[in-house]
Amino acid sequence: MKFRKLGNTGQQLSAIGLGCMGMSFAYGPADEQESISTLHKALDLGVNFWDTADMYANGENEKLISKVLVPNRDKIFIATKFGFRFKDGKASHSGAPGTYFDGSSEWIKQAVDQSLQRLKIDEIDLYYAHRIDPNVPVEETVGAMADLVKAGKVKYLGLSEASAESIRKANKIHPITALQSEYSLLTKDIGKEILPTIRELGITLVPYSPLARGLFSNINEVQNFGDDDFRKSLPRYQQENLENNKNLAQEINDFAASKGVKGTQLALAWVLNQGEDIIPIPGTKRIKYLEENIAATQIELSASDVETIDSILKKYPNIGERYSEGSMKLVNN
Numbered sequence: 001m002k003f004r005k006l007g008n009t010g011q012q013l014s015a016i017g018l019g020c021m022g023m024s025f026a027y028g029p030a031d032e033q034e035s036i037s038t039l040h041k042a043l044d045l046g047v048n049f050w051d052t053a054d055m056y057a058n059g060e061n062e063k064l065i066s067k068v069l070v071p072n073r074d075k076i077f078i079a080t081k082f083g084f085r086f087k088d089g090k091a092s093h094s095g096a097p098g099t100y101f102d103g104s105s106e107w108i109k110q111a112v113d114q115s116l117q118r119l120k121i122d123e124i125d126l127y128y129a130h131r132i133d134p135n136v137p138v139e140e141t142v143g144a145m146a147d148l149v150k151a152g153k154v155k156y157l158g159l160s161e162a163s164a165e166s167i168r169k170a171n172k173i174h175p176i177t178a179l180q181s182e183y184s185l186l187t188k189d190i191g192k193e194i195l196p197t198i199r200e201l202g203i204t205l206v207p208y209s210p211l212a213r214g215l216f217s218n219i220n221e222v223q224n225f226g227d228d229d230f231r232k233s234l235p236r237y238q239q240e241n242l243e244n245n246k247n248l249a250q251e252i253n254d255f256a257a258s259k260g261v262k263g264t265q266l267a268l269a270w271v272l273n274q275g276e277d278i279i280p281i282p283g284t285k286r287i288k289y290l291e292e293n294i295a296a297t298q299i300e301l302s303a304s305d306v307e308t309i310d311s312i313l314k315k316y317p318n319i320g321e322r323y324s325e326g327s328m329k330l331v332n333n
């Protein structure tokens with residue numbers, strides 16, 4: 001396993017982490033046994049940076065992970081997030097009508113204790129605000145997060161989908177170690193202003209959905225997605241973008257095949273290639289995919305490979321937004 005440094009902490013993390021969300025939520029039926037086996041395999045193969053959130057299946061994802069985390073606590077760097085809440089207590093995704101965001105200091109105090117209880121640990125390694133609450137000054141949110149560091153409940157602080165301005169304000173209250181934002185071949189909106197800002201401040205980028213939610217391998221299966229599959233709500237899987245995205249996926253897969261790899265591996269290699277200060281967290285609930293994703297850390301992309309990828313992307317511009325309209329209002333705030 002290759003390792004990368006986390007911000008200014010001196011902590012070494014595996015060059016790719018493991019996104020655990022899909023083990024309980026969002027991308028088709030859960031299979032607890034397969035997920036537990038995947039977590040053990042990750043541990044065996046040195047993937048020591050695991051990502052979850054309190055909202056993933058309303059805490060069930062944290063509980064699942066704790067089964068492997070607790071007996072291996074010293075080997076795993078665990079990140080979780082707070083802020084999304086459900087109006088009627090019924091678990092759903094971030095864009096659902098009953099879901100809202102709460103970055104208040106009152107909620108943070110409760111949320112951290114609930115995550116610690118579900119994870120069955122004393123301290124969270126990296127605690128993210130899942131979004132920036134437009135109704136709460138970021139200084140209040142991060143001030144409350146800093147209190148958790150003082151209390152020994154949390155080691156490092158992170159933000160998710162924060163704007164450059166919010167990151168600067170937050171970093172004045174307490175050092176921010178990581179920014180977790182969507183970043184992939186298909187989602188590059190942080191590239192212009194946010195990525196240069198975090199580089200200036202020594203903050204690591206943790207790209208989520210670095211495989212574009214598996215689009216390169218699953219776009220042809222959209223008709224088989226269940227009713228509760230989150231991807232059904234995403235513009236990139238809607239009728240108006242399907243043909244573009246199927247053709248795009250096909251060409252990326254063909255180019256990947258010419259290099260002896262899969263399209264998902266090429267997509268991950270592209271993200272890893274953007275800098276040593278980037279630690280993507282591809283999500284999977286399967287050992288096979290985990291192994292393929294780890295193998296992608298060995299792929300070297302030449303300048304000509306990058307040019308070919310860019311030219312394919314240019315050929316198919318009609319990819320669609322990364323989230324529904326409601327969810328887009330909560331990103332890069």
Ligand SMILES: NC(=O)c1ccc[n+]([C@@H]2O[C@H](COP(=O)([O-])OP(=O)(O)OC[C@H]3O[C@@H](n4cnc5c(N)ncnc54)[C@H](OP(=O)(O)O)[C@@H]3O)[C@@H](O)[C@H]2O)c1
Pocket residue numbers: 018019020021022027051052130160180181207208209210211212213214215217218264265281282283284285286288289290292293
């Ligand atoms: N901060 C945020 O707001 C936010 C938002 C979304 C996600 N996240 C975090 O980021 C993590 C990763 O993002 P993500 O899961 O949304 O998207 P992703 O990593 O881009 O893609 C996950 C999808 O790709 C499939 N996949 C994974 N490896 C594959 C391979 N080698 N070949 C073919 N398909 C493969 C997975 O299938 P299977 O499910 O069948 O394994 C799943 O459907 C999540 O698990 C979560 O922890 C954070």
